Amino acid sequence: GVTTDSWSLQEPQRLSRVDNEIVEALCQDGRVSCERLARLTGVSNATARRRVEWLLQNNHVYIRAVVEPASVGLPVEAFLWIRSDPKNVEAVGRELAASPLVRYAAAVAGDYQIVANVTAKDQAALYACVTSAPWVAYAKSIDVSLLLEAFKRGGRMLQPARM
Structure with a gap:
């Protein structure tokens, strides 16, 4: 695996076979022990622990919990x-990133300059987000797509809500 940083001029760092195997195991279970990683990769416990620390410190992996928003009181997702304007993309991105409602925000190429995934406790809170949040002043237009059902989150397939 290769990590890429499209904004720097540095060569991407190539991960070793052991690092790639650790990353794969962490993708399957972010709570996997260093002892188990050592067995899977054929290295010592100390080496597995050092490799995980290196992967984390160098931003090759992030370990996080993926929470279903509705289960924590945020059932409205959009x-x-x-x-x-191009000159405002950075300001909009920073303002969005500061909002606790925003799960993800990115600058994109195409018809839009920014896409964001937001969650809210109700439609009134979502309405406030798209009409009176600080970043709205920098936006030319906002299209809102309500999420009806998520099929995959954080790389994990979800069970269908309707069956």
């Missing part, structure tokens, strides 16, 4: 497709 994607915001935002048009902005």
